[in-house]
Each structure stands twice: as C-alpha cells, then as structure tokens.
Amino acid sequence: MQTEDEVRDIRGYLAAQAERVEAALQSVIPAAWRVNETLREAAMYSLNAGGKRLRPILVLAAAEAVGGDAAAEARALPFALAVEMVHTYSLVHDDLPAMDNDDYRRGLPTNHKVYGEAMAILAGDGLLTHAFHVAAQAPALGVPADRALVVVSELSRFAGLAGMVGGQADDMQGEQGITSFEQLEHIHLHKTSDLIAFSLRAGGHAAGATERQLEALERFGRNVGLAFQIHDDVLDVSGDEAKLGKPKGSDERQGKVTYPYLIGLEESERRVRQLTEEAIQAVLSAGLPKPERLVQLARHMMARDY
Amino acid sequence: MQTEDEVRDIRGYLAAQAERVEAALQSVIPAAWRVNETLREAAMYSLNAGGKRLRPILVLAAAEAVGGDAAAEARALPFALAVEMVHTYSLVHDDLPAMDNDDYRRGLPTNHKVYGEAMAILAGDGLLTHAFHVAAQAPALGVPADRALVVVSELSRFAGLAGMVGGQADDMQGEQGITSFEQLEHIHLHKTSDLIAFSLRAGGHAAGATERQLEALERFGRNVGLAFQIHDDVLDVSGDEAKLGKPKGSDERQGKVTYPYLIGLEESERRVRQLTEEAIQAVLSAGLPKPERLVQLARHMMARDY
Numbered sequence: 001m002q003t004e005d006e007v008r009d010i011r012g013y014l015a016a017q018a019e020r021v022e023a024a025l026q027s028v029i030p031a032a033w034r035v036n037e038t039l040r041e042a043a044m045y046s047l048n049a050g051g052k053r054l055r056p057i058l059v060l061a062a063a064e065a066v067g068g069d070a071a072a073e074a075r076a077l078p079f080a081l082a083v084e085m086v087h088t089y090s091l092v093h094d095d096l097p098a099m100d101n102d103d104y105r106r107g108l109p110t111n112h113k114v115y116g117e118a119m120a121i122l123a124g125d126g127l128l129t130h131a132f133h134v135a136a137q138a139p140a141l142g143v144p145a146d147r148a149l150v151v152v153s154e155l156s157r158f159a160g161l162a163g164m165v166g167g168q169a170d171d172m173q174g175e176q177g178i179t180s181f182e183q184l185e186h187i188h189l190h191k192t193s194d195l196i197a198f199s200l201r202a203g204g205h206a207a208g209a210t211e212r213q214l215e216a217l218e219r220f221g222r223n224v225g226l227a228f229q230i231h232d233d234v235l236d237v238s239g240d241e242a243k244l245g246k247p248k249g250s251d252e253r254q255g256k257v258t259y260p261y262l263i264g265l266e267e268s269e270r271r272v273r274q275l276t277e278e279a280i281q282a283v284l285s286a287g288l289p290k291p292e293r294l295v296q297l298a299r300h301m302m303a304r305d306y
Numbered sequence: 307m308q309t310e311d312e313v314r315d316i317r318g319y320l321a322a323q324a325e326r327v328e329a330a331l332q333s334v335i336p337a338a339w340r341v342n343e344t345l346r347e348a349a350m351y352s353l354n355a356g357g358k359r360l361r362p363i364l365v366l367a368a369a370e371a372v373g374g375d376a377a378a379e380a381r382a383l384p385f386a387l388a389v390e391m392v393h394t395y396s397l398v399h400d401d402l403p404a405m406d407n408d409d410y411r412r413g414l415p416t417n418h419k420v421y422g423e424a425m426a427i428l429a430g431d432g433l434l435t436h437a438f439h440v441a442a443q444a445p446a447l448g449v450p451a452d453r454a455l456v457v458v459s460e461l462s463r464f465a466g467l468a469g470m471v472g473g474q475a476d477d478m479q480g481e482q483g484i485t486s487f488e489q490l491e492h493i494h495l496h497k498t499s500d501l502i503a504f505s506l507r508a509g510g511h512a513a514g515a516t517e518r519q520l521e522a523l524e525r526f527g528r529n530v531g532l533a534f535q536i537h538d539d540v541l542d543v544s545g546d547e548a549k550l551g552k553p554k555g556s557d558e559r560q561g562k563v564t565y566p567y568l569i570g571l572e573e574s575e576r577r578v579r580q581l582t583e584e585a586i587q588a589v590l591s592a593g594l595p596k597p598e599r600l601v602q603l604a605r606h607m608m609a610r611d612y
Contacts, residue, residue, distance in 0.1 A: 029467060033467065033468040034468060034472075035467045035468050035472050036467075036472045036475035036476050036479070038475065038479065039467060039471070039472060039475040040467065043467065089431075093427055093428075093431060096404075096427065097404075098402075098403075098404075098422075098423035098424045098427060099424050099427065116404075117404035118404045118405050118478055119475065119478070121399055121402065121404060121405065121427070122399075122471050122474055122475050122478070124431075125395075125399060125430075125431075125434065125471050126466055126467040126471040126472070128431065128434060128435065129434065129462050129465050129466035129467070129471060130462060130466050130467055131462075132438045132458055132459075132461070132462040133459055133462035133463055133466060136455050136456075136458045136459035136462065137459070139452075139455070145451050145452035145455045146445075146451035146452075148455055149442050149445070149451045149454055149455045149458070150442075152438055152442045152455070152458050153438075153439055153442035153443070155438070156435050156436060156437075156438040156439035156442065157439055159435050160432055160435035160436050160439060161335060161339065161341045161342075161345060161346065161349065161432040161435070161436055162339040162340060162341050165345070165428055165431050165432040165435060166340075166341050166342045166345055166432070168428055169342035169344065169345040169425065169428050170342050172424055172425070172428070173342070173344065
C-alpha cells in the first residue's frame with residue numbers, strides 16, 4: 001500500500017514528467033523543416049491530445065534507475081519522445097473507420113474526424129516514420145551510436161509485425177472469437193505490453209544497462225503492461241465514473257472480451273497484484289542503483305482509480 | 307544513345323539485380339518470428355507483387371560506384387531491402403479507399419481488395435516499421451554502427467513528414483488545384499524523388515562515401531527521380547500500350563495534372579534529357595571509382611518504353 005505522502009510524491013512526479021515530455025514534443029518536428037501545413041497540424045493535434053504519457057515516463061524512469069542520476073535520464077529523452085510518437089500513431093490508425101471507427105478519444109474528436117481519413121492515415125505514417133528520426137538523434141545527447149542503433153532495432157521489433165502491429169492484427173481477427181484467457185493474454189502482451197517493455201529497455205540502453213539489467217527491466221515492463229490492461233478492464237466494471245471520465249460498463253456494452261468477463265473480477269484483481277509484485281521483484285533483484293521510482297510507479301499504477 | 311549491346315547488358319543487369327532483391331525479400335521477415343499469419347501473408351503479398359525494384363537496385367549500384375567492388379555492394383543489401391519495404395508500404399496505403407481508391411496495381415488486386423482495409427493499413431504499418439529493423443541489421447554485414455544510424459536517420463527524413471509522406475499530403479491537397487510547373491515539381495520532388503535520392507545516399511553510406519560523394523549521389527538520385535516521373539507522364543501520352551501494359555491516356559481521363567499537360571510533350575522530353583545529363587555529370591565529376599553502372603542506368607531509364 002501507498003501512504004498519502006507517497007501518493008502526493010508520485011502524483012507530483014507524474015505531472016512534472018508529463019509536462020516535461022509535452023514541452024519537448026512541441027519541437028519534435030523541427031521548425032526549420034518544410035512540412036505540409038495540414039500534415040504538421042494533424043500530427044501535432046494527436047501528439048497534444050493528452051493521455052498519461054506513461055510510456056515516455058517509463059523510459060525516463062528506467063534510465064534513472066540504471067544510471068542513478070538526472071544526466072542518464074536526460075540522455076533518454078529522444079527515446080521517450082519516440083515511443084510516445086509510436087503510441088500516438090497507433091491510436092490515430094486504430095481509430096480509423098476501417099479499424100475501430102471511433103469518433104472521440106479522451107473527449108476530443110479523433111484525428112480523422114478533424115482532418116479526414118486520408119490525412120489521418122498520412123499523419124500516422126508520418127509520426128511512425130519520424131519516431132525513428134528522433135530516436136536516431138540520441139548520440140547528440142551522449143548515447144553511443146551502437147546503443148542507439150540497438151534501440152532503433154528494438155523499437156521496430158517491439159512495435160512491428162511481431163509486436164504491437166501484430167497484436168492489433170490478432171485483436172482485430174479475434175474480436176468475435178476470444179474464448180480463452182491465453183488468447184486474451186497473448187493479444188495484450190503484444191498490443192500493449194510490447195511497447196511498454198520496449199520503453200523500459202530503451203531507458204536502460206540510454207543509461208548503459210547490462211544485459212541482465214535489460215532483462216529485468218523488460219520483465220518489469222511486460223508485467224506492468226499486462227497489469228495496466230487488466231486494471232483498466234477492472235475499472236470499467238467497478239470504477240468511479242467521475243474519476244474515469246467515461247461511463248462504466250462500456251466494455252460490456254461493446255461486447256469486448258475482458259479479463260473480468262473471462263476470469264471474474266476477484267481473480268482479475270488478484271492477477272493485477274501478482275503481476276505488480278513480480279514486476280517489483282524483477283527490478284529489485286537486478287542490482288539497479290536507483291530502482292525506487294520504478295517500484296513507486298508500479299504500486300501507483302495498480303492503485304490508480306483513473 | 308545506347309548501343310544494342312549496352313541495352314542487352316543493362317537489361318541483363320536489371321533482371322539479375324531484381325531477382326537478387328526478390329530472393330532476399332523472401333526472408334526479410336524472420337521465419338522464427340511469431341507473426342499473425344494473415345498479417346505476414348498480406349505484407350508478403352505486396353512485397354511480391356512485382357515492380358521494377360528500381361530503388362533497391364539504385365542502392366546496390368551506388369554502393370558499387372563508391373566501393374568499386376561486389377563486397378561494397380553486398381554490404382548495402384539491408385538498405386536496399388529497407389527502401390523497397392518503405393516503397394511498398396507507401397503503395398499499399400496510397401491505394402486505400404480513403405486515398406487513391408485503386409482496385410488494381412500492376413495487374414493484381416490491391417492489398418485491401420484481398421485482405422480488407424484494416425489488414426492493409428496494418429500491413430503497411432508493419433512494412434514501414436520493419437524497414438527500420440532491416441536497415442539496423444547492416445552492421446552484421448560490416449557497415450559501421452554510426453553509418454547505419456545515419457542511414458536510419460536519413461530514411462526517416464526522406465520518407466517522412468518533410469519527405470515522401472509530406473509529398474503525398476501535398477499531392478492529395480493539390481489534386482484539384484495544380485496550375486504551375488513549380489507546384490507539380492515540388493510534389494514530385496518529395497513524393498518520388500526523395501526516396502530515390504535516399505536510395506543513392508544509402509548505397510554510398512554502405513560503401514563509406516565522403517560527404518562530397520554523398521552530395522553527388524543525392525543530386526543524381528533527385529534528377530533521375532524527376533526524369534523518371536516526367537518520362538512516365540510522357541509514356542502515358544505517346545507510349546506503346548502493349549509495352550506499357552496499360553491503356554494510354556489514362557492520366558488525362560483521370561484528370562491528372564502531368565508534365566505534358568503543363569509544359570507540352572516536347573518540352574517534357576527535353577527536360578527528361580536535361581535532368582538525365584545533369585545526373586550523369588554529377589556522378590562523373592565526383593571522383594567515384596566505378597560510376598559506369600549508374601551512368602548506364604540513367605541512360606536506360608530515360609530510353610525505356612515500359
């Protein structure tokens with residue numbers, strides 16, 4: 001459990017880090033680049049559409065855990081921005097009429113509702129492509145080129161055909177036919193956890209993590225990613241509408257197959273706790289100089305009511 | 307002009323290189339990767355749908371020009387495959403109903419006609435993402451990591467918001483309103499030439515090109531890319547239907563603004579010759595050890611009737 005002081009501390013940390021990421025995103029497309037104006041606007045619209053900024057914050061926290069100081073964290077910023085761009089593109093494409101056909105996200109009209117389908121497709125393509133550009137600039141902040149190249153390779157693996165994009169294909173095909181816990185977990189492991197696992201590894205790479213540390217960070221990310229998804233499902237059943245900012249029970253109304261639906265509410269909550277503890281154990285036993293923030297983040301994410 | 311022997315030689319070269327690229331594309335998605343089966347199939351469907359393989363061939367030819375031997379060319383293969391994947395994803399997304407809404411490409415049903423819109427969007431996203439993975443493997447073939455990272459950075463710049471994706475946004479918005487030569491040229495410079503210019507630079511990087519050589523290669527690519535586009539427009543007016551594999555005059559029927567429409571057939575042909583000569587001069591005056599193949603390729607592309 002978290003004390004009130006801890007909650008205040010972690011909330012302050014999350015707000016400050018989100019602000020830092022959002023400030024950096026404003027100049028992520030170089031002002032000097034000649035970019036089609038509508039395309040630039042469409043890309044920035046979705047980058048600025050809010051969200052918890054969870055992935056970039058995890059990149060920074062992982063770098064701090066491994067490097068032990070603010071300098072290590074600063075070197076990880078390009079990777080933090082890159083992962084947020086990849087996450088954003090995936091939402092833009094996911095909302096398209098041919099995909100989930102969503103008109104609103106986080107209370108705002110989705111990209112294609114504002115800019116049209118063609119521009120939304122291009123804005124997504126542009127954000128995805130540009131993520132690699134931003135990641136590749138990490139050596140300017142002191143990350144060795146060979147490490148930065150490994151991060152590029154991992155970003156494409158965790159976000160690509162065998163990772164997030166593959167998970168979305170599984171999800172799309174499975175929408176009617178998910179009947180087992182294993183199927184559901186397989187989809188979320190790729191659709192959500194892969195990019196979170198990448199975030200932890202990327203932060204580790206920026207701080208020069210060893211192979212053993214990278215594995216521990218990845219395990220932390222994978223477990224926290226799954227716990228995050230299950231907790232979301234749980235909140236949709238038992239959460240507080242005012243804090244969630246959306247009506248309860250929307251998953252059930254949409255016929256979505258969720259963890260509570262498949263294994264029950266109590267077992268879902270038990271699984272969130274178990275995954276979170278495993279995540280915490282992974283980073284506590286990896287000999288990291290400063291794992292505290294990651295531990296706090298894992299505890300907080302499990303306890304959140306929003 | 308080309309002699310008959312030269313034509314035979316360059317045709318043999320093009321066929322052999324295309325075959326080499328196509329063979330390598332078969333294992334570009336590692337067999338060991340667990341990938342959603344339909345997604346893998348959809349990605350491979352478009353990778354295998356033919357085309358001239360012009361961009362990857364130019365990557366390989368640039369590496370040969372700079373390195374002077376087959377070893378330099380071999381090191382460039384990952385970049386050749388990456389650029390073909392980026393080109394392929396752009397065609398898959400370009401053909402979508404929300405974009406150009408094409409049912410056929412190169413005589414085959416387009417990706418979304420076979421696999422549905424959602425899967426076509428994901429296959430495009432997956433191909434784009436995977437291109438960076440393949441490019442990042444170049445150090446395994448002997449390309450230094452810092453060079454490979456520069457290629458990643460350039461791929462994302464030339465293919466991204468300020469490059470190909472930007473050109474597509476310009477094109478989409480301009481469809482009704484192109485009235486000047488400058489507008490048309492601006493669109494093609496980004497939509498087509500940027501990725502070709504990248505191809506030349508990437509081959510150069512693989513062979514350790516100097517800054518001056520890279521600039522000459524880029525100029526070659528930019529000019530050849532534009533000449534290629536203008537020549538396509540010319541062939542649509544004056545070409546041989548049997549050799550083109552499609553009916554003549556389709557640009558005019560679709561109301562497409564082309565070079566012959568804006569500046570006339572004769573001036574268009576003159577411009578193709580001029581751009582080609584400038585391209586050839588660029589590589590001949592850059593002190594490259596083996597520029598002959600690039601010169602041959604430029605001459606051949608200007609003379610082609612297909």
